[in-house]
Amino acid sequence: MLKPLTPVHLHWAGDVPRVLEYDDIYFSAEDPRGEVQTVFIEANDLPARFREARRFTVGETGFGTGLNFFLTLDAWRRHAPAGAFLSYLSAEAHPLAPADLQRALLAQGIPPGDVGHLLDQYPPPVSGLHRIHFPQDHVVLTLAYGDAAPGFANVRGTVDAWFLDGFAPSRNPALWNIAVFRQLARLSRDGTTLGTFTAAGQVRRDLAAAGFELQRRPGFRGKRERLVGRFRTATSSAGKPPEHIAVVGAGIAGLSTALALRERGAQVTVLDPLGVAARTSGNPAALLSPHLSAGDTVRNALALAGMRVTRALLRASGAEGPNGILRADGIEHRGITPHARRRLQRLAAADPSAAGALYEVWNADPDCPVLRYPHGVGLDLGAFCRQLAQGQDIRRRQVITVAGGETRTLLGYADGGQEFFDAAVIATGAGPALCARQPRPLRVGGQLTRVQPPLRTMGRMALTGRGYCLPEHEGQHWLGATYRREDDDSGVHDDDNNRNLRQLNWVDPALAMTTDIRVSGAWYGTRAIFRDRFPAVGELGPEAVADEPGATRAAGIPRVFVSLGYGSRGLLYAPLAAQLLADRMFSLPEVVPMSLGERLSPLRLLQKDDRREPPV
Ligand SMILES: Cc1cc2nc3c(=O)[nH]c(=O)nc-3n(C[C@H](O)[C@H](O)[C@H](O)COP(=O)(O)OP(=O)(O)OC[C@H]3O[C@@H](n4cnc5c(N)ncnc54)[C@H](O)[C@@H]3O)c2cc1C
Ligand SMILES: C[S@@+](CC[C@H](N)C(=O)[O-])C[C@H]1O[C@@H](n2cnc3c(N)ncnc32)[C@H](O)[C@@H]1O
Structure with missing residues (x-):
């Protein structure tokens, strides 16, 4: 989980990218769109199956430039009924740099808006699953970054149609072997189909051994043969999905x-x-910040996935636009308490790219490390x-x-x-x-305090240390938050306001020096917490x-x-x-x-x- 991936190097022959490490091309130089249409989309009978679909899943080995994905998205838009849902899962060991991906896709006539939408959500090059949302189309793309066999082994779900698209099997054996095909079989149901450009003997034998019935088809534009296939199993799939x-x-x-x-x-x-x-989601000043811990790959992988999904939901719901509900864009985390300092020191000493670049080291001073979370935001959770x-x-x-x-x-x-x-x-x-x-869960009460200026202007950045300070509109700020373990649902307390004001010391001592802070409001809620958090x-x-x-x-x-x-x-x-x-x-x-x-x-x-x- 969260291992940095090895990049590859490209050489461009016109608009066709060739990868030096595998000495192969990403798609046909003559008619890339026609080949994808024949070898993957029609081989799996997708137009007809999309017309009947309520939910459909395509799986792919080798995301590459994303051309297969975008041509499938195009077919989905043309054929699927309104409201149907497409999930596209694709493994990729060496993600392309965004500029290369953009160049390849635009050259193939993929609409710039679609390419931009992918690039806005393009994942950092670390292993694991990364979801990209196309909410207008009811489509999600899940990129399984890393080697396909172990990556797919950690996926749960069912695929309806497979695109087997690696480099030539002789040059890319890690993608064309029984270990990968067993994972494809595990993720298939009776009747799951596949299409691929190759009919190499070892590929045929291993796919058959994994449970796929295969047929040869003439290769695209005079190329050698290719395969189509269907998975067969006596095991019945899960029961009827809920309506x-x-x-x-x-x-x-x-x-x-x-x-x-x-x-x-x-x-x-x-x-x-x-x-x-x-109840608690009426919170008027909540931070979206990653919950990170140096060396804790489980927590960091969840934080990365959570940040990406919430940001996508904020974008889809219009919360990020000019009339949006964001109060702060970016979060600065100061290691002021001894506990926070130790945690931030460890993160500052680690490589941020190993946690998906969720943070930047702003100040590595061991006495007061400061991290910035560029994707962190502060918002009115109730309005959201x-x-x-x-x-x-x-x-x-x-x-x-x-x-x-x-x-x-x-x-x-x-x-x-x-x-x-x-x-x-x-x-x-x-x-x-x-x-x-x-x-x-244990119930833990807590309070936020709204204060009037004069607080030193913080721009659009939220500050957090032990407590936090979030700018609101018209110069107001929210300070948070207290923890009341004896949660008696007794509402707002003056004591908690005083505690939040005192906590400013642990956010930014300079802010706490400000005199004449007037409390202009407060909010109280109850957290639900399990022991392992x-x-x-x-x-x-x-x-x-x-x-x-x-x-x-x-x-x-x-x-x-x-x-x-x-x-x-x-x-x-x-x-x-x-x-x-x-x-x-x-x-x-x-x-x-x-x-x-x-x-x-x-x-x-x-x-x-x-x-x-x-x-x-
Ligand atoms: C002081 C404070 C500061 C916080 N700061 C942050 C922050 O900065 N960032 C952050 O991410 N989170 C923060 N949180 C936590 C965040 O607000 C909660 O994690 C979140 O709101 C919980 O959402 P929920 O949907 O699980 O629960 P709730 O919002 O409590 O929703 C549960 C709903 O279930 C309903 N319900 C309960 N029982 C029944 C029933 N029997 N039948 C029908 N409906 C029922 C309730 O009416 C309620 O509407 C903070 C919380 C507090 C208290
Ligand atoms: C021919 S390209 C795929 C083209 C792609 N489908 C497209 O639409 O552009 C093959 C891809 O498989 C990836 N790949 C190679 N070996 C892999 C492995 N073991 N696991 C996952 N992906 C791998 C390569 O990095 C490359 O992007």
Whole structure:
């Protein structure tokens, strides 16, 4: 996870890139678009299959310039019904530099707007899964950076059609071998198809050994033969995907999950007695900042994935535009407390590119290291949630029980009513548990304080040390945040305001010197935190859900999921968790590697006592 990748070197023959390390070209010099059309798109019968699709997954070995992806996107736009969802998974060991990719794609007539959209979200060259969103088209591209065999081995999901597109097998054996093909087979279902430009004997034999039935076809434009294939297995695929899904809770966790499910074609009903962002997500001044730790590759990989997904959601919802809700663009983190200083010193001494360049070392002085997070932002979380809620089916109802039935999930309401859904997601923050053995987070209250100037002007940058300071409009600032472990829901306290003012010392002593700071407001909320400070995201096992009386549970039917425990990191992790849950429910390639998905599983918490105090 998060290993820097080895770059390759290109030589351009006109507009055709040739890679020196493999001595091969990325696409045909004569008719690249025609070749992709024949060898991959038509070989997999995509136009006809797209016309019938509600959700479809294409997998590829070798993203290269992205030409195959963009021509598939074009076919998707022309053939798929409105509202259908495409997930495109592609492995790449040596990502091209953005300028090379741009040159190759523009030369092939890919619309500049599409190329720009990819480049805006182009991942840093570190191994792992990186998602790029095309929300207007209901398309996600997941790049599996690194060697294909171990990369695909860490992907969970199902692919409908494969493009096998490496360099020539003789020059690129790492991509054309049984280890890779076994992973393709693992990610295939009965009937998954493939297309490739080669018919080399060893490729044929290894694909057949992995379970693909193959046929030879004439090569493109007089080239040698190529292959098409179909995966055959007696193992039946997962049960019917859910159609109507309940999301309980209209905070950032529930709303982003509802959006991700709707994007994948589900009917979603959000239930919350208080309406949108009435609890902790009403936070008027939240920071999106990466949660990093030198050497902790799991945490850093999650932080990188979370930053990318939340930024994409901010962009898609218009939050970043001129009328957006961003209060701060960029975050400066000062290591003022001894604990923070040690953490920042270690990060400052490490190579930022190993954490996906999420930070820049601004000042490596061991007495006061300063990091900058260029992708960090500060915003009004409540306003963001209200944007996400637009057009969603949100009902003011309090859920008191969630129970799994034989094939459906039963919600019990406080008003005595009941309703069946195909699946439910519990995203109730610090609210009480709704089903048996639901992991229970610790509740930690906290307060933000709004102050009037005169604070030294900070521009658009948020400052953070132990607390944080976020500029608001009209010269107001928000200071945060306190931690109240004895959370009694007692609302705003003067003591907490004083603590936030004192904390300015730990953000920026120069700010704290300012006299005449007047408190002009305050906000109070309750965090939900699990002991290991990771959220709980995934399905509750059957043993955790009290079954509907008399029902026998059919195996493998997804029913009750949770999205809980975001602590002080709802903006960083909740939209990522939403993608993960939505991918999981529809067996689409997941947004994070399996090992990270397992790290978040609620099952890790079931055996343990989660009411012990976490290290906040
Ligand atoms: C002082 C403070 C500062 C913070 N600063 C930051 C920050 O800088 N950056 C950051 O990312 N995060 C920050 N956070 C945390 C962030 O606000 C939370 O992580 C996030 O809002 C949690 O979202 P949620 O959707 O899980 O929960 P909530 O927003 O609490 O949403 C849960 C919803 O579920 C509903 N609900 C509960 N029970 C039921 C039921 N039985 N039936 C139906 N609905 C129900 C509730 O009404 C509520 O609307 C801060 C939190 C606090 C308190
Ligand atoms: C012929 S190019 C792919 C062209 C591409 N599909 C396009 O549309 O431009 C082959 C790609 O496979 C990548 N590759 C080679 N070996 C790999 C490996 N072991 N794992 C993942 N990708 C690999 C190369 O870096 C290169 O980008």
